[in-house]
Every structure is written in structure tokens, then in C-alpha cells.
Amino acid sequence: MTVDLILGTNNVGGHGKIKTVEAMAEILELYHSHGNKYLDCAYIYPAGFPGEAESFLGELNVTDNGKFVVDTKLDSFRDGAHTEQSIYNSIKVQLERLKVDKVRTLYLHAPDRTVSFEESHRAMNELYKQGKFERFGLSNYNVKEIEEFAERARKNGWVAPSSYEGLYNIVSRRPETDLLPVLRKYNISFYAYSPLASGFFSNIKRGQAPAPGSQFDPATFNGTFNQDWFFKDDLFTAVEKLTEVGEKHGISNNEIALRWLRNHSQLGKGDAILVGYSKIDQLKQNLEYLEGGPLPEEIVQAIDSIWETIKDSAPESVM
Template identity: 50%
Template sequence: MPGVDVILGTAGFGEHGRITTTAFAKEFLDTFTSAGHFVVDTAYVYPGGFQGESETFLGNLDASSLGIQIDTKVRSFENNSHTPESIAKSVEVQFKRLRVSKVRTLYLHCPDRCTPFVDTHRAMNDLFLAGKFERFGLSNFKANEVEIFVKMAQDNKWVRPTVYQGIYNMFSRLSEQELFSVLHQYHINFFAFSPLAVGFFSNVRRGQEPPAGSRFDPNTRQGQRSRERYFKESFFDAIERIDTVSAKYGVSNNSIALRWLKHHSQLTDGDAIILGASKIPQLKENLASLSEGVLPEEILNVINEIWDSIKNDAPAYAR
């Protein structure tokens, strides 16, 4: 059916992630599919720092046999990771972990600007012709780079990108300024990751040091990156305004964030929200929020006023 879809993010799956056993991961898959959703998102590098564990969990659970469709991303974030040889090797390893012969979406996780894009695109087209994936995805690319891939697809009759995965939430809206117009022009769907700002909306407040092991733990790479994105005075001011209006209407900040994305953001039919969670009740609560309707006008006004005040501090949509 048309509308904004929901995808389960599995970056936390793995012995060194937040969902540390396959039995626990199965509970997440069961909860998700029982709500009528059947697409999961993973990557070569998940969980961060312990690459391959997420894909291995999904493979051990034989997720594809459960009617689940898999989106994954090739090895990236390193120079020359997108040479034809590197991509072919990455996919070989990943499909062995996942125990599949094809996936729904295969992404380039971020640009490898040391390898000519034409070589990378040719390699992806070869994989598409070999039946390894249904949709070609890009993530963390700039708008002009997306256009480069679209033009190469047109000029060479290669598979064209039809999905873009990027950061998008109430405090991360820079993609609206240039990326979305390009995506809409070329009929490329947008899949939004980090809809809850890795917990900033609900778990972090000014002057309170997050607990060890949290998404904002300064002793971890992820924690350092999350703090760089969100630990800004303007963001703390903004979340205090969200706290006030959420209390007035008796809804959680997370519910506001998810309902804004689904009903009031620039997401359109065919786009998707990627949900991550580390607890089953958390996943159920977020799925329930996405089943709720539009937000009151006062809350929408606050969100838009906040964006005007923080946009200069917002994290970049691309690397």
C-alpha cells in the first residue's frame, strides 16, 4: 500500500551490539513482523566496530525464509573500498553471512571518492545483472553526486539508484534544502535513519552526563560522533521547548518525533522510516506511535520555530 513504510534497523544486532543473542534478535523480528512490517536494514559494518555480526545474526536466523526482505550496504568508509574487486568481495562475504543469494536493496554506504564513480557504478550494474539485488541504494552522498549516478545510469543504460538512505529527524533537516528536490526529480525514495536522534529526544538533558554504554558515551566512537552532532547549546534549548509542549499534550518526545516524520515532514509515498531499538517495549511503543495520527498545530509550530533556531548547528546530511 502507498504511504511511508517502516523498516527495522539492525545496527544493534551482534555479540558486541545491544541485541547480543540470536534468540533476542528473533524477538525483535517477531515483534516487527507481527505488526505487519517485513523489511530489515543492515550493513557490512554493523554493529559499529564489530563488522559482520548483524548480518551473521540475520543469517543464523534464516531471516529471508521468514518472509523478511533484507537491505544491506557494501563495505565502505575506506579508500578504495568501492573498486569493482572490493565490492565483489564484500558482497560475496556478506551474502555468505546472510545466507542469501540476493537482497532487496544493496547500498553504497558512503562515497569512496578515491575510486572513480564510473567504476563503482559499473560494478553495481554487473551485480544487478547477475540478480544480486532488486534496488540500488546510495547513502551519505551529496545531492550533486546522486545526480552523477543518475546520469551515468541514463548514459550507459545501467541500473539507476532508486533509494537514498540519510539522516532525517526534527533536528536534522538539512536534506530538505537541496537533496530532496533531486530525489523527487529522479523518483528516488528516501529512507530516514536516526528518526529519534539516537536517543537525544528522550534520554539526554542539559548538565546530565549520559551513562556508560549509552549512545552518547564519550568513551565510544559512536558516542563521540553523537555528541558532535547533538551536544550543542541550541539543541539543549530546543529539547527543553519540546519537553514543555509534550508535557502539555501528554505525549512523549519520541511520539512527537515519529509522528512528525510520518505525517508532517517531506517524506512521501514509498519513503520509509528506519526504526532501531534495544528493548522490545521500546520497539512496540515506537510502532504504536507510528500508528497514531497527525500532531496538534501548536506542536507543529514549535517544531518549525525550533528548526529556524538550530538549522545552523544541524548535522550535515552527507559525508
């Protein structure tokens, strides 16, 4: 298949779902046994306890002998995070945690609009020249801002963005019209996160309160985002319709969502899907679903039909 898989680590760390280095080692072996090697991390992972995920990967020496390749995201989500000095401070700490000299992709995780993007881009260009990363990534920036970075790179001869992480799944298809055309124009790969809408397809029912500590718990960092994105009547109806058509073919909502994204969406060569999990059995199941091949045509048509009824309620593809 032309669409790569990248293992997410947002649940990794002593305060995450994967709480020990030993448990993470088992996760990595399973992922690698399916022929995969790309890992996605971030300064903030797990949310609220920055550094734990990167430290786990560093302790496991994941890049030894080229077994795994690491992408990570800089400190973000606060005013002043993307000044030149803050960016330099962030990557220094992160490389030390990961026990590496460089990463494959280094991301600006989310826009810091209190700092000029030119200043942030200049810092990224300097780090690129120093060999701290191979690919410049953006995540959660809007279309106009992506174009701004790409055009500045052309004008100044600076490192250009070559990867973009964004929300994309069955009920979040806005990138097909507002984001992907721009990414294709500038030859930027699209890495789709939240393919299962953080469990919305399987773990959430209309009118049911989310479990404490879950991905939709409003008391958590992630839960606030997820409820804002997905807790809408039209989207609950979409999931109920998806369940109905899937049951006719004996295919679960999660399997439908993953197989659609890899085989029927607008992702293509050079793009990737970020694979999440909260335990090893869940990862095993998700990997098997992703290797399942195209869906029955009736299900694909139902997904397209559902999208037409919910597109106005769907989450925005960028912050």
C-alpha cells in the same frame, strides 16, 4: 499509511545491544506482528564488529517464505573499500552470512572518494546484472554525487540509484531543502535514519555526561558522530522547548518525533523510516508511537517554529 517502516539492525550481534539470536527472533516477531517486513542491515553492523548482524539474520533464515525482505550496505568507511574487487569481495561474504542469493537493496554505505565513482558504479551495475540485488542504494553521499550517479546511469544505461538513506528528524531538517528536491527529480526514495536522533530527544540532558557505551559515548564509533551532530547549545534548547509543549498535551518527545516524521514531514509514498531499538520494549513503544496518527496542531506549529531558530546549527544531511 504511505510511509513504510524498516527495522534497523545496527545494534544486533554478540557485541551489540541485541546479543543473541533468540532475542533477535523475538524482535522480528514483534515487528512482523505490526504488519512490517523490511529489514536494514550493513557489513559494519554492529559498529566495530562487522558481520555479526548479518550472521544473526542468516541464522534465522529471515527471508524464508517471503516473511522478510533484506536490504544491506557494502563494506565502506575505509580507503579502497569501493574498488571493483573490494565490492565483489564484500557482497560475496555478505550474501553468505545472510544465507541468500540476493538482497532487495544493496547500498554503497558511505562515499569512498579514493576510488572513482565510475569504477564503483560499474561494479554495482555488474552485480545488478548478475541478480545480486533489485535496488541500488546510496547513503551519506552529497547532492552533487547523487546527481553524478543518476546521470551516469542515464548515459550508460547502468542501474540507477533508487533508494537513499539519510539523516532526517525534527532537529535535522536540512534534507527538505538540499536533498529531497534532487531525490524527487530522479525518482529516488528517501529512507530516513535516526528519527530519534539516537536518543537525543529523551536520554541526553544539557551538561550531563553520556553513559558509557551509549549512542553518545565519545569512546565509541557512533558516539563520535552523534556528539558532532547534536551536541550544540541551540539543539539542547530545541529539545527543552519540545519537552515543554509536549507536556501540555501529555506526549513525550520520542512520540512527538516519530509521529511528526510519519505524518507531518516531507516523507511520502515510497519513502520509509528506519526504526531503531536497544531492547524489545523500546521497539514495542516506538511502533505504537509510529501508529499514533497526526499530532495536535499546536505541537506541529511549535516544531516549525523551533526549526527556524536552529536551522543554522542543525547537522548536515550528508557527510
